[in-house]
Amino acid sequence: MKIGDLARATGVSPRLLRYYEEQGLLTAHRAGSGGHRRYAEDAPAVVGHIRSLLAAGLTTRVIRELLPCVVGPGPEFEHCAAGTLREQLRGLEDKITTLQDARSALSGILATTVPSEGHEG
Amino acid sequence: MKIGDLARATGVSPRLLRYYEEQGLLTAHRAGSGGHRRYAEDAPAVVGHIRSLLAAGLTTRVIRELLPCVVGPGPEFEHCAAGTLREQLRGLEDKITTLQDARSALSGILATTVPSEGHEG
DNA sequence: CTTGCATCTCACATCGATGTCAGATCCTAC
DNA sequence: GTAGGATCTGACATCGATGTGAGATGCAAG
Numbered sequence: 001m002k003i004g005d006l007a008r009a010t011g012v013s014p015r016l017l018r019y020y021e022e023q024g025l026l027t028a029h030r031a032g033s034g035g036h037r038r039y040a041e042d043a044p045a046v047v048g049h050i051r052s053l054l055a056a057g058l059t060t061r062v063i064r065e066l067l068p069c070v071v072g073p074g075p076e077f078e079h080c081a082a083g084t085l086r087e088q089l090r091g092l093e094d095k096i097t098t099l100q101d102a103r104s105a106l107s108g109i110l111a112t113t114v115p116s117e118g119h120e121g
Numbered sequence: 122m123k124i125g126d127l128a129r130a131t132g133v134s135p136r137l138l139r140y141y142e143e144q145g146l147l148t149a150h151r152a153g154s155g156g157h158r159r160y161a162e163d164a165p166a167v168v169g170h171i172r173s174l175l176a177a178g179l180t181t182r183v184i185r186e187l188l189p190c191v192v193g194p195g196p197e198f199e200h201c202a203a204g205t206l207r208e209q210l211r212g213l214e215d216k217i218t219t220l221q222d223a224r225s226a227l228s229g230i231l232a233t234t235v236p237s238e239g240h241e242g
Numbered sequence: 243c244t245t246g247c248a249t250c251t252c253a254c255a256t257c258g259a260t261g262t263c264a265g266a267t268c269c270t271a272c
Numbered sequence: 273g274t275a276g277g278a279t280c281t282g283a284c285a286t287c288g289a290t291g292t293g294a295g296a297t298g299c300a301a302g
Binding site: 053057058092102 | 214217226
């Protein structure tokens with residue numbers, strides 16, 4: 001598929017697809033396409049993974065390291081950036097904790113300031 | 122207290138304290154100090170609140186709206202930006218969900234790629 | 243072969259919190 | 273009154289994902 005197709009399939013702009021390639025997250029071959037990118041069949045799935053990890057706050061640099069594990073579907077990636085994986089996992093849990101704290105703070109305020117409307121979530 | 126004192130007390134750089142003031146989050150009076158800022162006693166607490174909300178991913182603009190509720194300790198802030206509060210709360214929960222998803226994804230990978238070392242967290 | 247849309251590369255802009263530098267002014271201690 | 277540290281303002285830099293525009297070229301359909 002070409003870049004426009006992939007963009008339509010994933011909802012990610014061509015600009016970003018090129019950016020992901022530039023960051024080493026996405027591969028395209030350009031044989032006999034006059035310089036135009038051609039993507040493999042699993043490209044949409046890969047882009048999906050990238051988007052998820054980005055949404056989780058991971059950096060493209062980190063994703064570049066982790067992606068082989070995420071994409072590689074098999075048990076053959078035994079020592080696949082396990083250190084980075086653990087590190088990011090820890091960071092993720094820190095972030096979750098921080099957000100949960102903020103959430104209880106805000107919902108506490110909400111309960112205090114608008115007691116009649118707060119149906120304690 | 123002066124800006125350097127507040128900076129030391131909170132671990133936040135003078136640059137940022139000025140920035141928070143510029144964003145309307147922090148107040149200082151400058152009477153008879155030759156243009157130098159003077160902060161009230163509760164300033165460190167206020168800065169603490171600001172830092173927490175920033176860490177939660179809230180924007181200074183949003184914090185400016187919410188801060189009166191957060192800082193105002195009493196039940197007198199009845200309708201204090203309740204809409205914004207609810208909105209941010211929802212955004213926060215979305216973000217938490219996203220991060221939790223990413224966490225399980227990563228920890229799943231970790232368990233798969235390094236089964237011997239993963240003590241399922 | 244022409245027309246029109248897709249794609250290419252390159253570069254600059256944006257947003258938000260934060261750093262840093264420069265030049266001027268102030269306060270405090272001696 | 274002078275030296276030195278703190279503070280002032282203002283502007284420019286940074287990081288990372290993303291947008292946008294320009295100018296050139298490619299491809300597919302007529």
